[in-house]
Amino acid sequence: MIFLKLFWTFLKIGIFTFGGGYSMVALIQNEVVEKQGWMTAQEFTDILAISQMTPGPMGINTATYAGYTAVVNSGLPIWEGILGSLIASFAVIILPIIAMWIVYSYLSRHRDNPVVDTMFRILRLTVVGLIAAAALLLLTKESFGLPGLNKQFIVSIILFVAVFYFSYWRRTNPILLILASGIVGLAVYSF
Amino acid sequence: MDRAELICTLKGFRFQVSSFKFQVSSFRFQVPGFKFQVPGLNFNSQFSTLNSQFIIPIIMKKALFVSFWKIGAFTIGGGYVMIPLMEREVVDRRRWLTREEFLDCLSLSQAMPGVFAVNMATVIGRKLAGFGGVVCAVLGNILMPIALILLIAMTLRIFRDNAVVEHIFMGLRPAVVAMIAAPVFRMAKAAKVTWSNCWIPIIAALLIWLLGVSPVWVILAAIILGLLWGNIKPTPPSL
Incomplete structure (x- = not known):
């Protein structure tokens, strides 16, 4: 029963998240990608990108999106996916609220x-x-391309360094960075 | 006396004068016979029991819902981006809490597990209007983000194999990794990582990354280590 599993998984994720959305990333990755195999690491990275650029708390966004994707990936219809996303986001907040x-x-x-x-x-x-582990776990060939002198890998490394610079030293607005790197990706890979 | 310091207690609910004035005066037109004098705080309403027990808590919950709806729907980039907006809304505009109370709520929400913004909504909602307040504040905070994410998730699934979408995401993926790497160093400063205690985050990261240990166990171990350390020598490593 995927809904029960979803509920239990996100219950665990909710209560063991200390220090905001970014530390939740490692937990969700471990549970959803590695243990349950509900989605690929690449899909998970896409979810993170979307969660960061849409309004709202990142933990809620990621849980909602991951819940939906997990259910739909296992071949169930869309409305059950919506149910899954609601279950995931409810499970992620309920224990912390009670604890609070x-x-x-x-x-x-x-x-x-x-x-x-x-x-x-x-x-x-x-x-x-925990957050460092989340970043290290995402250093995969799915997000950077195969290492070597090919176009995707070089572009990815340049993007990584540039975004890190702007995010850490310049404190640029994250949505601006996401939009910019999306445009760069579109421009570089389409032509 | 400073306006923000005027606090009246009413059936267990705390209001600060300015927010009170704002809410009740807007209600005056709907309840005939309701007299409300702000300067002296005299409640001469024939409906005062009704108001204090029934109507005012409802207004309070509605206001909580609206405030946290705004906070949730208009902040992009996670819980910590919400802090300034929350402060403006809760402390400056509505005057529900003083700045010190707000900071207390903040440190408590940061210390507790869970989604930071939801924790904030919980503690502020409870402070102001009890259980109903918690429900209203939390629901208000997460309603809009959930609806938006669902919409995007459904749309993107249809266009997933589209070349344009795939190219955009090929650019996004390394950027996301960089955006998660940057907070590591920012948080390291905030958590006061030094040469003598940097083994804690390093071991935690290596356990999860290389050995595939679940973060759940790492967090539990940290809690136990912290409690033991606190009982033996109540100062953490080199702090």
Whole structure:
């Protein structure tokens, strides 16, 4: 039963995501691409691109899109895909909301507790590693082309370096970067 | 007294005067006999019980829904981009929270698991209007993004094998990887990674990348390590 599996998978993804959408990427990739095999790594990268350029929280966007793609990829009709996307986005938020509700009063009183504080600092350090792993996992031949002196690989490397530069040092708006690299891709590969 | 500091408590709901004035005065025309005087905060309404128990919470929830709908529908690029917009909406425009309260909500939402923007909606919704507030704020926040994503997902599936779409995505894929790599270094600064504690993120990344360990286990291990560390020596490595 794919819907139950979807619900359980995204329940796990929701409760183990610390530190925002980017750390969710490694989790979703691990569960959806590697364990369940609901989609290819390439499809997953496309989903990330779309989730970043549409409005809304990235975690919700990715969950919605991944839920839809997972169901439709297994050969079910579109309306069941919509159901799948709703299940995935509901599952991703429900446990954190309950946790927030319970912990709200407790944690606001114990935020200065040294043990709690230490735990969150270690967690923050780990999340940095999680996001790094997400980026490393996406360094595949599906997204960059086969390594070597061919057109796609060279263009991809140039795009990677340029986008990294603008994103990290210039803090350019992400939607601008996505649009620009889409236009570059269209121009380079079409002609 | 500063206007933003005036807070009146009404059946467990907290309102700040300015937002109160805004909401109730717009309602005045619909309820005949409702008298509301802002300066002295005198509630001389014959419907005051009705208002405080029934109507005002509804107005509050509606306002929460509208505010978070705006925040969700007009921010591109993930939860953290929403912070300035949320601050403007919740602190400056509606005056539901003071800046300090907002910062507390922010650090709590960041600390807890889950989608950051939804966590913010949960904690602010609960603060202002309880369970119904949470439902309204969260639904408002995610409704528009979900609808849009579904629309795009359905459309793109039809055009997936189209050469133009494929070429666009060939350009997008390396860009996306770069856009995930950049926050690593930004977050490393925020999490205060130094030479003596950089082994934590490096080991976490290698475990997931090379050994294929599920991030779930890595997070659990980090929580246990943090709790142990906090009990033995309540200062984390070189901080």
